[in-house]
Amino acid sequence: MTGEPTRIVVTGASGRMGEELIDAAGDRSDVLIVAAVSRTPGSVTAEAAVGTHLDATLADEDHVDAVVDFTAPEATAEYAAIAAEHGVAFVTGTTGLAGHEADPVTALDAASESVPVLHASNFSRGIATLRGAIREAAASLPGYDVEVTETHHDGKRDAPSGTALTLAEDIEAERSDLTERQHGREGEQPREPEEIGVHARRAGDVTGEHEVLFAGNRETVSLSHRAGDRGVFAEGALDAAVAVADREPGRYEFADLLRD
Numbered sequence: 049m050t051g052e053p054t055r056i057v058v059t060g061a062s063g064r065m066g067e068e069l070i071d072a073a074g075d076r077s078d079v080l081i082v083a084a085v086s087r088t089p090g091s092v093t094a095e096a097a098v099g100t101h102l103d104a105t106l107a108d109e110d111h112v113d114a115v116v117d118f119t120a121p122e123a124t125a126e127y128a129a130i131a132a133e134h135g136v137a138f139v140t141g142t143t144g145l146a147g148h149e150a151d152p153v154t155a156l157d158a159a160s161e162s163v164p165v166l167h168a169s170n171f172s173r174g175i176a177t178l179r180g181a182i183r184e185a186a187a188s189l190p191g192y193d194v195e196v197t198e199t200h201h202d203g204k205r206d207a208p209s210g211t212a213l214t215l216a217e218d219i220e221a222e223r224s225d226l227t228e229r230q231h232g233r234e235g236e237q238p239r240e241p242e243e244i245g246v247h248a249r250r251a252g253d254v255t256g257e258h259e260v261l262f263a264g265n266r267e268t269v270s271l272s273h274r275a276g277d278r279g280v281f282a283e284g285a286l287d288a289a290v291a292v293a294d295r296e297p298g299r300y301e302f303a304d305l306l307r308d
């Protein structure tokens with residue numbers, strides 16, 4: 049790498065992903081964690097300064113290129129607005145945004161008027177690649193039943209996962225006949241042709257698994273992804289921060305950056 053590293057503030061620093069981002073950044077020369085933000089600063093193991101409020105942290109730091117945020121929808125809404133006020137790019141992987149009372153989707157759109165904003169429900173390159181294959185399968189297998197299943201650790205708050213919802217949206221974009229999402233099944237409930245199944249399992253410490261099943265009457269196609277550890281998400285989010293930090297204000301897509 050030549051040039052200066054991208055200067056990053058990590059929010060939710062004591063969380064599973066916050067810790068992973070700090071670890072991953074320590075092994076890279078193209079990024080530098082200049083500060084971390086946590087509601088519980090004593091539990092953060094970062095060499096950088098740890099603050100409790102993003103606004104004060106961004107005011108204190110001389111130069112920050114990007115905020116990288118994996119927290120909760122209400123925090124993401126607040127942090128996107130603060131990053132925009134300070135003119136700092138905002139990269140977030142927080143899921144469960146749509147329909148949340150804090151309206152983080154509107155907050156991200158508003159922030160993107162003044163800074164680069166990138167939200168991805170999954171920062172693994174594998175999922176970004178698989179999305180293309182799933183869209184292709186959905187378009188090429190008309191009439192096949194489609195079931196999306198995800199499995200995550202028992203600490204995950206939102207269900208179905210953000211990734212499962214993204215995959216369902218991708219499939220629905222190709223299959224206008226799939227108009228009903230079916231979450232789980234119970235009792236007497238035969239499958240209807242307009243259904244797309246979207247099912248969540250929570251178990252142990254599973255990092256993240258997604259499967260899309262296309263089933264016709266004489267064949268099935270299964271496309272799946274398993275994240276081996278959270279490092280794949282952290283590396284992708286840091287790559288995204290490096291890629292968008294200097295860009296014009298606006299919304300950016302993770303999959304598009306991978307091809308640049």
Ligand SMILES: NC(=O)C1=CN([C@@H]2O[C@H](COP(=O)(O)OP(=O)(O)OC[C@H]3O[C@@H](n4cnc5c(N)ncnc54)[C@H](OP(=O)(O)O)[C@@H]3O)[C@@H](O)[C@H]2O)C=CC1
Nearest residue numbers: 060061062063064065086087119120123141143169170171
């Ligand atoms: N897009 C992707 O690739 C991935 C997305 N995710 C998503 O990222 C999010 C975080 O996941 P994970 O790290 O496992 O979750 P954790 O619960 O482990 O960590 C979230 C952290 O966010 C902070 N936080 C939570 N609520 C608030 C709040 N109201 N205000 C301010 N800070 C808050 C806390 O950090 P602290 O105490 O330090 O303030 C908390 O520890 C989830 O939405 C998850 O689905 C997860 C993995 C990959």
Ligand SMILES: O=C(O)C1=N[C@H](C(=O)O)C[C@H](O)C1
Nearest residue numbers: 143169170204209210211256
């Ligand atoms: O909460 C998690 O852990 C994960 N969340 C994301 C999601 O909701 O899709 C991505 C990944 O699967 C891990």
